[in-house]
Amino acid sequence: MLKNVMGLINLHESHESFREITKHRPLAAIPFAGRYRLIDFVLSNFINSGITNVGILSAGNSRALSDHIRSGKEWDLARKRDGLFLLPSWQTGAVQGSFPSDLTDFFSNLDYIKSSRQRFALLSGSRAVCNINYEAAYYYHLEKKADITVLYKEYTSAEAKSLSGVTMFKTAGDGRVVDMEICPVNTHSSKLSLEMYLMDRHLLVDLIDASVSRGGTNFARDCIMKNIENLKIYGFPFNGYLARIDSLQNYFNHSMKLLTPEIWQEIFFANGSIYTKVKDEAPAKYQRDAVVTSSLVANGSVIAGNVENSILFRGVKVHKDARVSNSIVMQKGEIGPGAVIENVIFDKDVKITAGKKLKGELNHPIVIEKGTVI
Amino acid sequence: MLKNVMGLINLHESHESFREITKHRPLAAIPFAGRYRLIDFVLSNFINSGITNVGILSAGNSRALSDHIRSGKEWDLARKRDGLFLLPSWQTGAVQGSFPSDLTDFFSNLDYIKSSRQRFALLSGSRAVCNINYEAAYYYHLEKKADITVLYKEYTSAEAKSLSGVTMFKTAGDGRVVDMEICPVNTHSSKLSLEMYLMDRHLLVDLIDASVSRGGTNFARDCIMKNIENLKIYGFPFNGYLARIDSLQNYFNHSMKLLTPEIWQEIFFANGSIYTKVKDEAPAKYQRDAVVTSSLVANGSVIAGNVENSILFRGVKVHKDARVSNSIVMQKGEIGPGAVIENVIFDKDVKITAGKKLKGELNHPIVIEKGTVI
């Protein structure tokens, strides 16, 4: 249990390629996997690893996020000492581009980092969704006497070519990071950074202070990449399943992958449970005429129609003779009698009335904005 | 118990005349009375009146405020349903002027107000410090079939002349508000608005919506004052002790008034206890050479020197032969051996070392900024 590590979740993550889904919320608050939001995964990984002091650099204000987090009770982080801190941000508007100006917010919350009691700090974003225990990385960090340990996922060079908007790096034989690229168009490396960094808390404070005073604005570039030669930065491999949610298409594809039993098993159970805000919904109800195959269904749903290859979030209603295929229906969505949707993403509270039809393409699903009635 | 009322705390309150005290924090987070922050009074009045759903319109981001509130546990407002909501704000920088642009934040949080379950909404700021139960005003509101009930404190016209930066109004014989002035230089009225408004929640939503769509920016002016003729607005008198904290001088004077036993008794006990964040400090310790008179002393303080007519917050240390007169020493302040302060306000974590002296004037106390070492 990493009692000596504090967690910092950096939500300055670009969300340009998410269309309507991020209109009302930051990336971290995107609903995922039927009942979660992206941030639940990193939060759960932190607490399952024994981290009990977690600060969230929130990159702007969002009621979606603060409502979701509330007191931190769901993650057992409503504490007197330590616990969960939603740190204020001076960011306004959406995070864009490859080099978000996150250092300003790091700097304005330096007090919090300074006054924390743990020796180490573990940083992470919210978009690298996986089920990981950080203990192995921690012991690797100690053993290597590293200044910074950064986690990565190894790809074949063919796979790596298809990635975009990511940070890649190369390591020497001993694991030391020797080259790093942020958002390359053509990458020369095969190690995808999970954007999770472990380091001494004092080093973090020094790096932020030094970078800001030299005009730095972006943490990854100015605190990490620029110090590849000065600091001992090591890479630690993560071998589990990674769902990196960096575009709408990716979001859709990774959602559908959850229907594979092995992936479902790994992402939800491999190293501990994933916690989220409890909604107290009754179990899902399958009515007399329900026909459901290859789907993920959350509590509170009531199904009388047909559902295949789809994800139904909490409280979704599928009426009689309705048909839902290859679609994601978020919380409280409703598919009216006889309505048909295919390759569609319904944001929260979307309703399609009786007999209506919507069809997108698998490589370009239609997104319907929150609260729409069709 | 006002179970059918939601509370809204509007922190768009001008704090131009507070000098260094509001540099790091909004008005609502100013430490007051030895262990509280201003917002504790309105929060406690709300819960003591039975209100369990409270939204805070936070007027910008402040770690001082969000740290203080945390989960709302201290006020028993860490709930699954209802509870305490720190609503996000799009305000940047300090609130200034007589007509703050609070309507933008009201409007962007309209969803929260709309989806609340209570029939009525009670609005308040944080700067009218008092100990009040709202039940009488509530029954008055029902009895009068009022659209809006606004609370006031009656002053003599001589007293009223000396007020500044306040909202005043006149009522007809039946209590109906007939004239209203916001920040008049010379007031013609004698009723000081406590800036506490009770109304139907749906009316509040309509007022906000209607005002914003007509270019309104300020709640008091555009939603209340402009509707004096259209709506039945009634005034309800508050007869208790009111400490309206609207300038540094006022803050200092009202702090000193707490040393009067009757006022101490009223402000802390009249209609219920005042809750705040618990710091788990030991009782105050008076050492062998302590000489303390006419002072308010919080837990965690250790006194070996002389203290008179002063307020010591939690964890203050007064060393031997030190002398503290007519001063306010906030949390963790330290007065070194032989040091002397008179007519001084120490913000948090201020330390004056051995033998140093600081003296202000009673009508212009010296303010020492947070964290200073002298």
Add this chain to the structure above:
Amino acid sequence: MRSKECVAMILAGGQGSRLGALTKKLAKPAVPFGGKYRIIDFPLSNCYNSGINTVGVLTQYQPLALHSYIGIGSAWDLDRREGGVYVLPPYVREKGGEWYKGTADAIFQNINFIEMFNPEYVLILSGDHIYKMDYSFMLDKHKASQADATIAVIEVPWEEASRFGIMNTSEDDRIIEFEEKPKKPKNNLASMGVYVFSWPVLRSYLTGDAISDISSHDFGKDIIPQMLAGNERLCAYRFAGYWKDVGTVESFWEANMDLLSDEPALDLYDPDWRIYSVSPTQPPHVIANTARVVCSMVSEGCQVFGQVENSVLFPGVYIGEGAKVKDSIVMPYASIGANAIVNKAIIGRKSSVEFGAQLGVNDQLEQEASRWFSGITLIGENLTVTSETKIKRNALLTRL
């Protein structure tokens, strides 16, 4: 401690021995129900939804499971700084302690607890009934009719009336007579075991009853008749809606099946009256492409590869490919292997029915098992029905 207008006391000590293997290690109120709940979730959620936030839960049989389930009451939003939920096992004095002698004795033994809150009214509830009820309306009626006690009643079919405690009332719903299981009922208004008392009145009757040697210290049998005899004002509060005492394996099974019709009498999906429960922290369930699920409730964390019809699956249940589960209740983390057949059965927590096994079929009995007479096959906790075993209807499999 601030005083509270009304304190609720839930009688949750029942052993529920007619629930057989289901209550071997659990008090009746802790028995799982309806795909994710436990029976006590219903009165606890009713309390919270009715605005009553000070609740004593009186335990005695297997108190630890109930204590650890209720914890600090977070699930029902009853983790309060003042009030909240208190688990109250029988109190042991220096001279010893014993189980409550009856429902009235249970409250009598906890007079000190109740007095801590200085309430005007006390609401007495059973921990083993399934229903949704707004107690605040009942409390309002109690106040309006200036009653000393108000008893919730429900109309039962005349032919069943003799199984209940029947209230005979005057036209204004004042109770004039109470008959426990009358042979010839004059009325069909049955007591639901839900009482509002004005506390000072109840207190004095409890104190009087406690010293009686002949009393059985029961609300229905003793306190109510004594109050009638004492000319106190007792009123009936009529409740209309679903209400079920799940005291036997059959009624427990029926109450679960009642949830499965397309329009059940007990609506668990009403956002204004949620039934709260401890969340199991499980992901949404997966339905494979080989699965078929109809007329069923399926909870989080389940993996369904086979066929499920008219059944209730609790969290984390696994149904293998080709398996057929019908008219059954499958408790948390149980697994049904590939091609297994399960008919009208209750499968206990973490039990495993291995591939090809058949339960509730009218075929030969291959495994030693005691018998049950409801047509229901009941498998206890943590048991394994080995592959290809066949078990007839009415069997009961449990660990001794």
Add this chain to the structure above:
Amino acid sequence: MRSKECVAMILAGGQGSRLGALTKKLAKPAVPFGGKYRIIDFPLSNCYNSGINTVGVLTQYQPLALHSYIGIGSAWDLDRREGGVYVLPPYVREKGGEWYKGTADAIFQNINFIEMFNPEYVLILSGDHIYKMDYSFMLDKHKASQADATIAVIEVPWEEASRFGIMNTSEDDRIIEFEEKPKKPKNNLASMGVYVFSWPVLRSYLTGDAISDISSHDFGKDIIPQMLAGNERLCAYRFAGYWKDVGTVESFWEANMDLLSDEPALDLYDPDWRIYSVSPTQPPHVIANTARVVCSMVSEGCQVFGQVENSVLFPGVYIGEGAKVKDSIVMPYASIGANAIVNKAIIGRKSSVEFGAQLGVNDQLEQEASRWFSGITLIGENLTVTSETKIKRNALLTRL
């Protein structure tokens, strides 16, 4: 329930009859101490500060006050979804229940509770000692020395050693002999009543001890000697610092007075090792211009108009103008009227010493009062010492 490495069990059932009127309505661990605390705050805060967040509190005497004080454990940050603090009164089985026969029996009766968390180690604590200790260091030593049991010991003055349980150790701190109150002590290492056990070992000794007819079922008298006889590995963990058993009125009074020196041995102002307590929700206290306070601790909500010297004032205490309070402990919400004199006294909660009354003066005794032999005058809860009454030293005033 996730498994926990170490579960702490606090023995809090003691009646503490030598504390006289202080424990008339309170178990000893619930007695107020040090101006805002209760005795049990010390072991609870030590647990929290040592990173142990699963704590069972074993109550029996007057359990309700303790239960309601501890509540859901918020004050010690022990209101957790998993683990947290559990109040455990003696368990009543169907055949009845009784008070714990001894400290070991108390743990034995709660084996099921402990097993719920599947711990490797169990930490056994007393609920009535005043000290600050990081149990995690003791646990580390227990693991490092591969002990079956580790017992915290403190050096006591040789002349007092015969009042304690004394550990005779080898050079590497291994315990070779345990003597309960030896007449001729061979050592001055006294057991503090703080034990770490490897749970499987303790479990087997508890089970063995439970069926013994001759055992008194006590850790010191039975379990430790049995383990020594069984050749288990028992180690001593040396503790240096303030530690006090507040078992009598004198030692209770002394322990309070110990806090009043300018540099007390027990530092309550250390921000890294706070003693947590339930906050009374009181404002800062006011010292009037007629007051004089030295060598004292004053808590929130007090109003001081008179003179206070070498005394401890709990929350909400009122000291009238001209009153003189010296060498005394004034419990919450007590009031001392104008010109009253209070010397070396303990004034109970909400009691009132009216104007001009004199306590602890060696003058004539005007009011009926039983006697006490410590030089301390003890006034119980909710009593009034009427105006101008004089009460001698050594008096005890309490309600029967």
